[in-house]
Amino acid sequence: MTQDWKTRTKLVHTGARRSQYGEMSEAIFLTQGFVYETAEQAEARFVQPGPDEFIYARYGNPTVAMLEDRIAAIEGTEDAFATASGMAAVNGALVSMLRAGDHVVSARALFGSCLYILEEILGRFGVEITLVDGTDLDQWRAAMRPNTKAVFFESVSNPTLEVIDIRAVADIAHAAGAVVVVDNVFATPIYSRAVELGADVIVYSTTKHVDGQGRCLGGVICGKKEYIRKTVETYMKHTGGSMSPFNAWVMLKGLETLDLRVRAQATSAQAIAEALEGDPRLSRVLHPFLDSHPQQALAKAQMEAGGTVISIDLKGGKEAAFRFLNALEIFKITNNLGDAKSLVTHPATTTHQRLPEDQKVTLGITPGLIRISIGLEDTDDLIADLKQALDAI
C-alpha cells in the first residue's frame, strides 16, 4: 500500500511511529538510552535488535528512524542512515566501505570538505584517488583500474552547476565493479532520479533543502539495506556521527513541506535566471535549464527542474561582485543554500577561498562569480533586488 504512494503523501506520512498516546505530530524521542525490562531482554537486544528495538541513540533512535524511513521511501532506496551533518554522510558513505589499497575516482568539481576527505583523509590511509573532469566520460573511462572500489561526484556541481551524466558514469563504474556514490544536494530529493539512473549510494546534506529553514545540520546516506545496516551503521555507530533526535524531528517537519518549497524555489530560480540572462554587466548566467547551458539536454533528461540555485559572473570581477553583494537588500550574504530565505555567496573568497589559483581557474571559480540560492520570497521582488544591486555597481 505505502509503496504506491506518491512523493507528497510519503513526505507527510511514511515512517511515522506513534507512541501509546497517539500523538498527531511525530514525537521527539529525546533520549540517548532505552530501558530493558529484564537483563535477558538487554542481552537479546545486543545480540540482534528486532524491528523498532533500540539500544543507544548513537546506534539508532525512533525519531531518527522515522526520518530514515521517510527519506529512503522518497529516494527509492531500501534504507537510509541519518548523520550529524552532510559531511558526516559523505565521510561515512566512503570511509565505511574503503580500505588501504583501494582506488577511488572522483569528479574534480567538489566542495572543499569533500576534497579534504578524499585527498587528505583517504590518502593518509592508503586509498588512492584520481580526480577527473566529471563532464568528460573519456576521463572516467581512462581512470578506472582493477582496484577501483568507488566513484564519487556531485550530480550538479557547486558552484558552477555542471551536470554529471549519472547513467553514463554509473555504466562505466559498474563495468569496472565500482560502487557509484552521488552527492545529490543540488538536484534535491524532489528532482532526484539517481537510483533509476544507476547510483548505488546517494548522499544528502539535509542542512540544505530538507531543513530548508536554516536551523539544523544534518545528512543522510541512502542505499541498499545490506550496505546501510552492515557497512554504514557499523561504522557510524562506533565513530559517533549519528544524527541527534531533535535535529531528526526538525528534518521530519521540513520533509512535510519539501515538495512545495523546492518546486516554488526552482520555478522562481528559472524565472530569475531567464530575467538575468543577457544583462550587459554579466559575462555568464549559469542554471542547468537555461538554453545557454551546455548540458541543458542532459539536465532535462536527468532532472524535472533545474534546481534552486543559479550562479552569475560579473564582468567587473571581485570589486563589482562585492559592490553587488553589499547593495542587495533581500538576499543575505552567507554560505548556506536551499533556504526559504534567498542567499548569496562569493565562492572565490569564502567557500572555495583555499583552493590554489590554478584550481579556481580550472573549476571556473572566477573573481566575479556569485552563487545565488533562491528562496520563497516573491519572484518579482527578488528580480527587482538583483537589478537594483546590478545598477549599484
Ligand SMILES: *Cc1c(COP(=O)(O)O)cnc(C)c1O
Ligand atoms: C553543504 C554541502 C555538503 C556538506 O553538508 P553539511 O551539512 O554542511 O555538512 C556536502 N555536499 C554538498 C554538495 C553541499 O552543498
